[in-house]
Amino acid sequence: MYLKSLNLQAFRNYTAQTVHLTAPKTILVGNNAQGKSNLLESVALLSTLKSQRASSDRELVQNEAAMGQIRGDLERITGEIELEIRLRRSGRRTVLVDRQACRRQVDFLGLLNVVEFSSLDLDLVRGSPDDRRRWLDGLVIQLEPLYAHLLKDYSQILRHRNALLKQYRGRSQASDEAMRSVLDIQLATAGARVMRRRWRAIQRIAPLAQRWHQEISGQTEYLSVDYAPQVRDIPDFNDAEAVRQAVLHQLRDRHPAERHQGTTLTGPHRDEVMLSINQTPARRYGSQGQQRTLVLALKLSELQLIEAVVGEPPVLLLDDVLAELDLQRQNQLLETIEDRFQTLISTTHLGAFDAQWLKSSQVLRVCSGKIETPETVHPTLGAS
Incomplete structure (x- = not known):
């Protein structure tokens, strides 16, 4: 797939901007806070409808405008x-x-389909379980878009159940128990659907990540990526009913504690993705270099897995991430990309790219929400 053009209206610091993407690799260069990340964010929104940097659409639309717009022309095997x-x-x-x-x-x-890699992703290892669940859910949506609907269903039932628990916190009524019994069944059914798809995605990406990690680390370390559901005693994730029953059993087992705490203590909203290097939790013991190698291996695996499942290479978004990687990891990433994946890269300077890379790339300067075309870019662009 290939994103041919992008049009932004009243989006972030772009008042009115059209960008034509004319090469497999587009390098956005400019000082910080000029709009490079905003442009990549707009592409991510066209893919996932989510932003890593905004919690509401109000943050995305310019203050003086009632509405903002993102439009993209995409070319796929099936057509435009x-x-x-x-x-x-x-x-x-x-x-x-x-x-x-x-x-x-x-x-x-x-x-x-896109794969995003930014400096924020480097917190994937040392961040909270919620960060890793969000990463996993984003991957599953790319592989199976219907998952977004299943995840929304689960979240709605969870909010309803938590509201009931909070309302009747510390006490029990017959009507409360009857309603909670209904919600238990609904939550177990929706939760099982979420968990099985998360498990399936981890089964697919783990061996890819292990191979990439060994290659980047020089065969010196072994990476483990494991799905660690909060629900225990699941005999077989391939058995949908077995997963549902396991969730339901644990929900009912936690009723007394939930009544006391006023919140749901069981379900995929408490799952974890375990990342280990040589059987040691990377979050606690991995060095900064090891953690960055791990995240790079995960991102390269995402590219490979999405391409295999979708049948077309996804678009890769690299938001100022090269500055966070050492030379060896930079080279590994750039060599993997080549011209296989359409890539949009933001950077403050061009020093990380060799002459051959620059020759085959479209270079655009970003300044205060305006983008200069390749013809107007000054030859000394890399000096900024």
Whole structure:
């Protein structure tokens, strides 16, 4: 797949900007806080409808505008597709495919596949379990867009159940128990669907990550990527009913503690992804170099897995990440990309790229929400 052009209207610091992507690799160069990350964020939104840096659409739309817009022209094996998101400061966003509004947002997902790699991802290892769950859920959505709908269903049931537990915290009524019994079954059913897809994704990506990690580390370390569900005693993840029953049993077993604490203590919202190097938890004992090698191996594995499942290479977004990697890891990443994946890279200088890379790349300067075309870029661009 290839993203041919991008049009931004009242998005972040872009008032009105059109970018034509004319090479397999596009390098966005400029000082910090000029809009490089904003442009990559817009591409990620066209893929996942989520931003790593914003919690609401209000943050994405310029202050003086009521609505912002992101539009992209995508070329796939099956033909060309126009994707559009209309963001409103107040009210619900609209997503369109070929200028037709989608009834459900899930119908928009899966049309553009991306792998994001930014300095924020380097916290994947040392961050919280929520960071790793978010990474895993994002991967599953790329592989199976319907998962976004399943995840939303689970979250809605969980909120309803937590509200009930909070309302009746510390006491029990017959009506409360009857309602909770219904919610137990609903949560177990929805939770089992989420857990089985998470488990399946880990089974697919773990061996790929192990191979990449050994190659990058020079065969000196062994990486383990394991799904660690909070629900115990699951005999077989391939058996949907067995998973559902395991969740339901543990939910019922935790009723007394939940009644006391006023919150749901069982389910995939408490899952963990265990990352270990030589059987040692990377989060606690891995050096900074080891942690960066691990994250790089995961990102390269995402590229490989999505391409295998989708049948087309995804678009790779690298947001100022080269500065965070040493020379060996930079070279490993750049050699893997070559011209196989369309890549958009943000950087403050061009020193990390050799002459051959620059020759085969489109270089754009970003300055205060405006993008200069390749023809207007000064030859001394790398000096900034």
